[in-house]
Amino acid sequence: MTTRRRSRPGQYGAHVALLPMALTTLVGYLGAMLWTLRVSFTSSRTFALDDYVGLAQYARLFANERWLLSLENLAVYGVIFVAGSLLLGLVLAVLIDRQVRAEAALRTAFLYPYAMSFVATGVVWQWLLNPSLGLQEVGRRLGFAGFQFDWIVDPDKVIYTIAIATIWQASGLVMVILLAGLRGVDPEIWKAARLDGIPAWRVYSSIVLPMLGHSFATAAILLLAATVKLYDAVVAMTQGGPGTASEVPAKFIMDHLFGRANIALASAGAIVMLVTVMALLAPVVYLRRHASGVSAR
Amino acid sequence: MLLQLAHHALGMLSARLTTIAVGLLVSVLAHAAPPRAEVIHWWTSGGESAAVRRLADAYKSAGGVWLDTAVAGSEQARAVAISRVVGGNPPTAALFNTSKQFHDLVEQGSLATVDAVAIKEGWDKLLPEPILAAIRIKGHYYAAPVSIHMPTWIWYSKAAFRKAGLTAEPATIDELFQDLDRLKAAGLIPLAHGGQPWQENILFRAMLANVGGRDLYLRILRERDPRALQSAEFRRVLLTFKRLHSYVDAAAPGRNWNDATALLITGKAGIQIMGDWVKAEFALARQLPERDYGCIAGLGSHVPYIVQGDAFVFPKSADAQTAAAQQLLASVITAPRTQVAFSAQKGSVPIRPDVDQSALDSCARKGIEILKDKSRVVGNDENYLTPDQNGALSDILTAYWNSNTSVEAVQKLIAVALTQ
Numbered sequence: 001m002t003t004r005r006r007s008r009p010g011q012y013g014a015h016v017a018l019l020p021m022a023l024t025t026l027v028g029y030l031g032a033m034l035w036t037l038r039v040s041f042t043s044s045r046t047f048a049l050d051d052y053v054g055l056a057q058y059a060r061l062f063a064n065e066r067w068l069l070s071l072e073n074l075a076v077y078g079v080i081f082v083a084g085s086l087l088l089g090l091v092l093a094v095l096i097d098r099q100v101r102a103e104a105a106l107r108t109a110f111l112y113p114y115a116m117s118f119v120a121t122g123v124v125w126q127w128l129l130n131p132s133l134g135l136q137e138v139g140r141r142l143g144f145a146g147f148q149f150d151w152i153v154d155p156d157k158v159i160y161t162i163a164i165a166t167i168w169q170a171s172g173l174v175m176v177i178l179l180a181g182l183r184g185v186d187p188e189i190w191k192a193a194r195l196d197g198i199p200a201w202r203v204y205s206s207i208v209l210p211m212l213g214h215s216f217a218t219a220a221i222l223l224l225a226a227t228v229k230l231y232d233a234v235v236a237m238t239q240g241g242p243g244t245a246s247e248v249p250a251k252f253i254m255d256h257l258f259g260r261a262n263i264a265l266a267s268a269g270a271i272v273m274l275v276t277v278m279a280l281l282a283p284v285v286y287l288r289r290h291a292s293g294v295s296a297r
Numbered sequence: 298m299l300l301q302l303a304h305h306a307l308g309m310l311s312a313r314l315t316t317i318a319v320g321l322l323v324s325v326l327a328h329a330a331p332p333r334a335e336v337i338h339w340w341t342s343g344g345e346s347a348a349v350r351r352l353a354d355a356y357k358s359a360g361g362v363w364l365d366t367a368v369a370g371s372e373q374a375r376a377v378a379i380s381r382v383v384g385g386n387p388p389t390a391a392l393f394n395t396s397k398q399f400h401d402l403v404e405q406g407s408l409a410t411v412d413a414v415a416i417k418e419g420w421d422k423l424l425p426e427p428i429l430a431a432i433r434i435k436g437h438y439y440a441a442p443v444s445i446h447m448p449t450w451i452w453y454s455k456a457a458f459r460k461a462g463l464t465a466e467p468a469t470i471d472e473l474f475q476d477l478d479r480l481k482a483a484g485l486i487p488l489a490h491g492g493q494p495w496q497e498n499i500l501f502r503a504m505l506a507n508v509g510g511r512d513l514y515l516r517i518l519r520e521r522d523p524r525a526l527q528s529a530e531f532r533r534v535l536l537t538f539k540r541l542h543s544y545v546d547a548a549a550p551g552r553n554w555n556d557a558t559a560l561l562i563t564g565k566a567g568i569q570i571m572g573d574w575v576k577a578e579f580a581l582a583r584q585l586p587e588r589d590y591g592c593i594a595g596l597g598s599h600v601p602y603i604v605q606g607d608a609f610v611f612p613k614s615a616d617a618q619t620a621a622a623q624q625l626l627a628s629v630i631t632a633p634r635t636q637v638a639f640s641a642q643k644g645s646v647p648i649r650p651d652v653d654q655s656a657l658d659s660c661a662r663k664g665i666e667i668l669k670d671k672s673r674v675v676g677n678d679e680n681y682l683t684p685d686q687n688g689a690l691s692d693i694l695t696a697y698w699n700s701n702t703s704v705e706a707v708q709k710l711i712a713v714a715l716t717q
Contacts, residue, residue, distance in 0.1 A: 046379060046402070132546070153548065153549070239551060240494070243697075244494075244696045256685070259688065260687075262684070265685070
């Protein structure tokens with residue numbers, strides 16, 4: 001420890017170089033956060049005002065059916081989306097890891113959805129899922145008269161269609177992260193396993209995958225962040241409908257921020273989301289730090 | 298010294314360019330620049346941008362320079378305008394609906410008045426009352442109206458009506474439902490609907506106007522009267538609204554309004570309840586009112602005519618030239634000739650009755666005729682409700698339309714949302 005504390009040349013240079021970024025973080029992120037917190041205690045409409053009303057906006061928020069439904073939707077969506085993307089990404093990564101032909105082409109194909117704006121691909125999904133234009137109609141024209149796939153217009157199932165479309169988009173990214181992790185596994189392990197005659201699935205499940213903890217944590221954090229800011233997929237595919245069935249918190253906040261000229265209520269919603277994210281991410285970050293501390297020793 | 302070097306290096310061409318540049322600079326300094334107006338609006342579709350070009354042309358022929366800043370989406374456009382005002386870099390003019398949308402800006406003292414134009418043209422006598430109420434605050438005029446839309450016209454496809462054996466247009470609400478039943482029996486989509494909250498809101502307002510009448514309409518939306526909100530009449534309005542749901546096809550959720558209009562154009566659906574902007578869609582498909590489609594402003598002569606307007610506001614500027622450009626803009630866009638040219642493209646009704654109506658279609662002329670009867674004119678929901686109340690109402694209505702909530706529960710929710 002004492003050797004580390006000795007100042008080295010360039011140490012201050014690094015700090016100076018990081019200063020602009022630190023200032024951006026302090027003013028841009030932390031400052032905006034505090035400003036949002038302040039506004040959420042006021043009765044501001046179009047402009048920020050100083051008339052504090054305590055927790056009134058929060059009380060209104062949690063009496064609002066659309067907000068509560070948004071939270072519920074986000075929870076359901078988050079579980080399906082994170083689990084689905086991790087699983088599909090893992091399957092893709094493992095399959096590609098088995099030295100398939102045309103690996104580069106497949107990798108590109110699977111990662112491509114992530115490179116495209118969801119505003120565009122969401123519209124394609126909307127058409128695919130539309131019962132009178134898309135898959136259902138195609139199925140019926142092929143002769144399956146009773147074929148039914150109308151989830152996007154069904155208030156009880158619409159959130160699953162959003163999950164399907166966004167899993168399609170995000171699983172490529174998960175695949176790339178996990179594939180990088182798989183490629184980092186020492187080939188000697190595979191050779192040893194082959195000598196011992198252990199089947200491949202067993203090597204993956206008992207040896208290789210447990211070594212990918214960091215890759216999984218990275219993918220999970222990215223997916224969680226994507227869950228919380230879910231907005232473009234909903235706007236492009238359902239606009240929150242049918243009715244309010246696929247509303248999500250980010251859309252609630254955006255609607256109130258601009259269209260409904262109620263920045264105080266929107267800010268309260270944003271703060272609730274922030275607290276939720278921190279509560280969700282804290283264990284992950286803690287585990288990661290804990291894990292790296294163990295491995296460093 | 299530097300200039301000389303440059304001349305030598307680049308030769309005659311450079312010298313010439315410099316002369317031109319200096320000449321231009323001198324001429325700019327010597328003569329006052331023409332009034333320049335940067336205008337933020339959200340009119341980006343085919344018919345809309347043709348309409349806004351009429352405004353720009355009129356401004357140019359009045360000696361002004363029109364700088365077009367079109368932002369797709371009305372909410373986005375207003376958000377851009379507001380953030381530029383807040384950020385100290387306001388546009389010369391920005392489009393808003395004639396509603397409370399810009400009243401916060403007025404309260405903040407961010408908007409210039411157009412009193413001179415308003416008094417010279419006699420807006421008090423010319424404009425419908427809901428438009429005046431939205432733009433005139435404490436005796437000052439803060440916006441120049443450009444169009445009057447009516448959001449709850451009932452449109453019907455003549456081809457679909459023929460297929461269902463219908464010959465006359467519905468004259469009462471009961472006849473409307475009979476016609477919907479006949480259309481359904483003929484295997485058509487009775488009601489072409491786009492399942493988006495604002496479109497469901499339009500169906501609600503149509504029922505509030507047609508079933509509830511003027512008195513209930515104003516007591517609900519303007520007075521937000523708790524007794525009216527709990528009344529049996531209002532319950533009947535909500536039930537009629539919900540009854541329309543049984544005439545909508547399964548693919549309606551999420552559909553855009555113009556796709557719903559396309560169902561009428563192709564004769565697949567019978568009726569659509571929507572604002573008069575659908576005329577642009579019919580026109581694009583080369584269909585004509587009375588020949589291919591019909592328009593009904595209201596089922597009965599007692600039904601109120603809802604006025605939904607667009608207006609330009611003029612953010613305050615310390616610059617005298619900008620102020621002059623704003624005054625010129627306000628007077629040009631409200632002038633009778635501009636109004637006719639604009640309305641014919643936009644599908645709206647001119648803001649003033651003293652115009653040459655021959656260039657307008659029969660639906661617009663029906664509208665102008667009804668507007669003369671002051672007792673039928675009412676404001677749109679956004680005239681009476683704050684954007685926040687209106688949004689809360691819209692959330693409740695769209696949830697009711699798409700779920701099996703009881704009408705009593707919905708009535709309670711609306712009462713809470715509007716009296717909050």
